[in-house]
Structures are given as structure tokens and as C-alpha cells.
Amino acid sequence: MELSGLNVLIILGPDFEDREVVYPYYRFLEAGASVKLAGIGERSYKGKYGIPLDVDGQCEDFQAQKFDIVVIPGGWAPDKIRANEAALQIVRQTDKEGRIVAAICHAGWVLTSADIVRGRTVTSFQNIKDDLIHAGAKWVDQEVVVDKNLVTSRKPADLPSFCREIIKLSSKAKVGVNL
Numbered sequence: 001m002e003l004s005g006l007n008v009l010i011i012l013g014p015d016f017e018d019r020e021v022v023y024p025y026y027r028f029l030e031a032g033a034s035v036k037l038a039g040i041g042e043r044s045y046k047g048k049y050g051i052p053l054d055v056d057g058q059c060e061d062f063q064a065q066k067f068d069i070v071v072i073p074g075g076w077a078p079d080k081i082r083a084n085e086a087a088l089q090i091v092r093q094t095d096k097e098g099r100i101v102a103a104i105c106h107a108g109w110v111l112t113s114a115d116i117v118r119g120r121t122v123t124s125f126q127n128i129k130d131d132l133i134h135a136g137a138k139w140v141d142q143e144v145v146v147d148k149n150l151v152t153s154r155k156p157a158d159l160p161s162f163c164r165e166i167i168k169l170s171s172k173a174k175v176g177v178n179l
Contacts, residue, residue: 001032002167006068008035011087011110012055013077018047019156020073020104027163033069038062040084048075059086063093069166070094074105074125074155082113092116095149102151102166104158108132111150121145122152 008028010021021037028035039045039055046052063086070090072078081087091114095101103111108124109131111117118136123145132139143158144151144165151169153162 003028003069003170004032006033006170007066008033008069008071009038009062009065009067009090010035010071010073011038011040011059011081011090012045012053012073013040013080013084014042014045015048015076016045016053016073017075017077017105017156018049018051019159020075020107021047021053022051023156023159024071024073024102024163024166028069028166031167036062036067038087038090040081040087045077059084059090062086063089066097067094067099069100069102069170071166072101072103072107072110074103074107076106078106078109081107082110088114098149100149100151100166100169102162104153104162105155108152111135111152112137116150120147120150122147122150123154124152125154 036056038059044054095116105125108128112135121138129139144153144161
């Protein structure tokens with residue numbers, strides 16, 4: 001199991017993109033990871049398409065923990081997540097320590113607010129391209145981009161590549177390769 005022994009945190013907010021939470025959640029569980037869902041104030045959230053999910057705790061509850069992978073899904077949730085200082089701190093600290101930060105779709109907004117994209121190559125949903133560029137990133141239109149420990153994708157159709165690259169990168173980290 002590729003992610004056996006690794007801890008994953010998926011950060012949720014209202015109106016998350018359902019597929020961008022459910023697909024990685026079950027894919028990473030299948031790969032042997034321990035997966036937790038973190039909220040930004042509520043005990044449960046509904047996705048854009050109505051999937052309800054309960055969280056395991058709030059971002060504040062998880063700040064002291066280290067996660068091997070932090071995933072930020074898209075949808076409309078990133079606009080709320082980026083206003084939560086605990087969520088931003090988790091993203092900053094995970095990135096600073098070289099552990100994997102993965103963002104898809106509109107989640108690039110969280111990366112800009114956490115100030116971790118300057119000088120890095122990323123992708124996202126087309127509509128936030130300018131936000132990422134203004135935050136100092138080099139934006140490219142690809143299904144998945146890996147820049148050291150940062151993995152980004154554009155949309156739900158990219159989920160297979162997104163998850164595959166996260167798992168591949170995690171395997172490198174497990175054997176001590178510097179990300």
C-alpha cells in the first residue's frame with residue numbers, strides 16, 4: 001500500500017467541489033493512509049452538489065499535528081478557507097517543512113493567501129490564473145503540475161493524474177528523497 005503509515009488532512013469549507021474531496025479521500029484510504037477531514041468552523045459541510053460530510057475536527061484542532069499530505073479541494077470553499085488563519089498556518093507549515101501540499105481547481109486561492117506560490121510553477125482552474133500570477137507564480141495550463149512538494153491541478157477531470165502524482169511524490173518522500 002503506497003501510503004501506508006502516512007497521514008493526510010483534507011481541508012473542507014462550505015460548497016466544496018464534491019468530487020475533489022470524495023475521490024482523493026477514498027483513493028488515499030485505499031492506498032493505506034490515515035485520512036482526516038478538517039473544517040473551518042462547522043461540524044459538517046455540504047458540497048456544491050449536495051454531498052454532506054462531517055469533519056473530524058477544526059483546523060485549529062490539527063495545527064499542532066504534522067501531516068504528510070495536506071489537500072485543499074476546490075469549489076467555492078477555498079474562498080472561505082483562505083480567510084481561516086489556522087488553515088493557512090497548516091498549509092504554510094506543511095510547505096515549509098517540505099511535506100506535500102496539494103491543491104486543485106480554485107484551491108489556488110488558499111495557496112496565494114498562505115503566500116507559498118511565489119517563484120513556483122502551478123496550475124489551477126483558468127478563472128484564478130491571474131490571482132496566482134499576481135501572487136508571483138508561473139501559471140501553466142496542464143492537468144497536473146508538481147513543483148518540489150507542491151502538487152496542483154485544474155479541475156475534477158484531472159483527479160486521476162492529481163492523485164497519482166501525490167502518491168508518486170509520497171513514495172519519494174518515504175524513501176528520503178528531498179522534495
